[in-house]
Amino acid sequence: MRARRETALSHTVLVLAVVVALYPAMAILSLAVSTPAARPTPMGLPRSFTLANFAEAWTGGRFDSALLSSGFVGVCVVAATLLLTVPAGYALARLRVPFAGVVLGVLLLGVVLPYEGIVIPLYRQMLDWDLVNTWWALILPQIGLSTSLGVFWMHTFFSGLPGALGEAAAIDGASRAQTLLRVYLPSAAPAVATLALLVFLYTWNDFLLALVMIPDAPGVQTAPLALSFFAGNRQAADIGVTAAAAVIVALPLVVLYLFLQRRFISGLLAGAVKE
C-alpha cells in the first residue's frame, strides 16, 4: 500500500518536472502558429492556426542562408575535429607516445577553460588574417576549441578497449595506421558518432563567437546570430514572427534529438561516469 503511494507520488513529481521543462517550448510554438488577432490563451494554449509567421520570419530574417551557414560551419568543424582527434586519442591511448602525460595535461586546460576569456585575442587574430565576417573566423577557432574534448573523448574510449585487439593485429604485421583503420575504428564508430553529435550541437548553438566574428555580414550569419538580430529588432518584427523564427532555429536540432536522443543524453552525461 505504502509502496504504491510512493510510486504514484514519484511519477506525479516526474510528470510535473517534465511539464515545466517543456512548457516554455510549447508556449513559443503555440505563439508561433497564432494569428496576431487571436493570440494564445493566458495559459499558452493556441486559439488560432496559421503558418504566415513562419513565412514572414523566413524571408524577413534570411533564415535560409542562416541555416545553411550554421550547417556548413557545423559540418566543417565536426569533420576537422574527427580527423584531428581520432588519431590523437588513439595514439595517446594505445601507442607509446613520448610525453603523453604532458600532452593530456595541456589539453585538459582546454576542457575547463571558458572561451569567453580568449575571444578578444581570437578576434584580433582573425582581424589580422582578414577573416572577420567569413565562415573561417568561426570554423578555425571552433576546431581548436573542440580538440581537447575530442582527444579526451577518444582517449577514454580507446583506453577502454582490450589490449589484445591491437596485439593480434601487430602480430599479423599491420602498421599503426592499418591497426587504427581496420581494427579500432570499426568498434569506435558509436563513440565517434556521439562525439560528432556533441561537437555539432555545441557549434550550432554557439552565439558569442558568432556575435564577435560576424559583426556585419548578413549572408554569413549563423542561425542563432540571425535570430538574435531578428528578435532584437523589435519594431520590425511582430512577437509571433519572432517566435516562429525561434522555432525555425531550434527545429533542426530538435529533429536530430528526436531520432538520436539516447546518444545525445549518454554523450552529455558521459563525463560524470568517467573520470
Next chain:
Amino acid sequence: MTAPAAAVRAAAPPRRRAPARRRDWPALLYVVPALAFFTAFVLVPLGQAVWLSLWEWDGVTTATWAGAANYTAALADPAILEALRHSLVFVVFYALLPTAVGLALTALMTRVRIRGLTFFRAALFVPQILSGVVVAVAWRWMYDIDGPVNGLLRLVGLDGAARSWLGEFSTALPSVGLVGTWVMYGLCMVLFLAGAQRIPAELYEAARIDGAGPLREFLTVTLPGLRRETAFALVLTVTQALRNFDIVWNTTSGGPGTTTTVPSVYIVRAAFTTRDYGTAAAISVLLTVLILAVTGLVLLLFRERKGAAA
C-alpha cells in the same frame, strides 16, 4: 604581438630526457595536428589575453604599458564589481538551485521503480539542446506582460503580481536567474537519476532494516552514493553560471540599467563598443582565473577519499 607566443611556446615542445621506456617517436605524428590547432586557437590566444591585459590599447594607436593598472582599475570599478556580484547570484540560480532540486526530486524516487524513464529523461533534457538565443526568445515571451507567466498569475487571482518581469529593476535579475534554473534542473535530475540506479539496492534495504526514515536514508545512502554526480553537476552548472552570456545578452542585454550585467557583457562591450582592449582582456583573465579556481575547489571538496566506500 609576438611576445605572448613565447610564454606559451615553453609548454609545447618536448625536451629530450633520458629514455625511461621505449618511446614511439613517430606516434607523435598522430598527436601533432590536434595539438597544433589547440595551440594556435586556445593556448596562444590565452597567452595573448594575459599579455593584452598588461597594456592600454584602443586597437589602433600605439599601446602603452599599463602593468597591473587594468586589474586594479577593474577591481576598483563599481560596475565590474556589481557584474561579479550578479555572477554570484547566477551561481545560486544556475547551480545551487538546480542541484538542490535535482537531489530532492531524485530522493523521492530512489525507493520505487520508474516506468517510462526513457521518456522522462528525453523530455527533461530538452532545454539542454536548445541554443541560448532560442531559450532567451522563449522566456521573453514567458515573461511578457501578456505572456504565460502573467496569464497564470491572473488565472489564480494574483492580478497585482503581474508585471513586466524582465523590465523592472527589482525583478529582472531573479527572472533571468530562473531561466538558468530551468535550463539546468533537468540535466541535474537526469544525472542524479542515472547515478541513483547504480546505488546497490542492499544499501537501501540495510538502511530500512535499521529503521531509517526517508530523510536519514537520503543523507546516509543517496547523497554519498551521488557524490561524483553532484561534483560533476556543480562543475558544469557553476561554470555555465559564471560564463553566462547568451541568455543575459538576449533577454535584457544587462538591463534595465545595470541590474543584470555580467563580466562577459563587459568583455564584449569593452572590446567592441568602447575599444578598451586592456580592460576587456583583464576582465577575461579574471573570469578565467575565477572559473578555474571554482572548478578546482569543487573537485577538491568532492575528491574521493581513500578507503571510503565507492
